[in-house]
Amino acid sequence: MANRILTLNQISVRGLDRLPRESYEIASEFSHPEAILLRSHKLQPADIADSVLAIARAGAGVNNIPVEECTRRGIPVFNTPGANANAVKELVAAGLLLGSRGIVAGSEYVHTLGEFTDKGELNKTLEANKKRFKGNELHGKTLGVVGLGAIGSLVAEMALTLGMEVVGYDPALSVDAAWRLPSEVRKAEALSSLFARCDYVTLHLPVLDSTRGLVNAELLSAMQPHACLLNFAREEIVDEASLIQALDAGQLRKYIADFPTPALIGRDDVILTPHIGASTDEAEDNCAVMAADQLRDFLENGNIRNSVNFPTLLLERVGGCRLAVTNQNVPRTLNSVLTLLAEQNINVIDMLNKSRDEVAYNLIDIDTTPPEALLSQMRGLDGVTSVRLIGDCGK
Ligand SMILES: NC(=O)c1ccc[n+]([C@@H]2O[C@H](COP(=O)([O-])OP(=O)(O)OC[C@H]3O[C@@H](n4cnc5c(N)ncnc54)[C@H](O)[C@@H]3O)[C@@H](O)[C@H]2O)c1
């Protein structure tokens, strides 16, 4: 039977084409899908049918998905780290320029001059007024990058090529991300010192319980009055009431963000884009291809790459059929699963077991197709969250 993939946002055709139509049905409505593929659609727990085996986010942030609920139900959630990083980096480059030069106000001003028919008169007026739109250069200024993962590291590199000094802060930096960072990036020991010393601060961290409202009144008051804050990460990381207070009090010159809210729209000291950080053909293709490939490998082989709640686990197929078993990360559960197989004289050919926090995941290759009754018995074992049989052993 074909796997049904429910799409909850428009997903690039390049990605959908990675799922062969002989074995995948794709639609924006299914009552019992095997998997969900989405972008920023806000997914509610009640929208996840019992049939769902996996959820793939074509993008970075997973704050629109009830990840804890998925973990509880044994559903891996995948994302596509880095696949849209270049798109965001380029928009941040634009944001820095919009924050340093009179581009938006200058362009809006020019469009008010529609009544001029004489080119000479128009030029005279432009030349007389252009001083109102004077800016500053980025070269020699200091950029603070908060979060030095896939996007932050590219932004840091880009800013260095513009001749900026770069200071970074990331208390959870991975070893791989540290290797990617240019050596010129200086490390800030505390957020407050980064906010105090920078002309521009750009945010590139996920929204988590620990980062919601991270940019608060205290940090904003540490900023220099000519400084700009850029937020292409998530709205919730900046405490809006404190932000508005800081702008009103002249503690911050400009806020440039990808997340409009009613209170920010219409302010001269705010530049807003409609959440288009990842909206390029290239990023949409990259994210969709990566998400579809990861989903397919999971559905067809049980392999897990780039999950935000399951351990990474890749086991090559050696023939036979495969059991994908998820259980609570506690002693003896795997032993009980293996005992059930042994009692039925089912031989294990290959096996891999990994855990992450409270989740343990196992791929067990066996030489005999287990009867449905055995699978039911396995599902009923203490601590077992889900059991899936992949393929048919032919005996
Ligand atoms: N505007 C857009 O369209 C758009 C596009 C892509 C991503 N995003 C947002 O950007 C975020 C980052 O994306 P990414 O691909 O770089 O993710 P990433 O996982 O590669 O990097 C995030 C980095 O933030 C760091 N971090 C976590 N907590 C931190 C803290 N308290 N202080 C400083 N750093 C902290 C992590 O250690 C990690 O290095 C995403 O989670 C998403 O919310 C927005």
Ligand SMILES: O=C(O)[C@H](O)COP(=O)(O)O
């Ligand atoms: O987290 C992300 O990847 C971005 O916010 C992009 O979201 P989108 O896929 O809805 O454009």
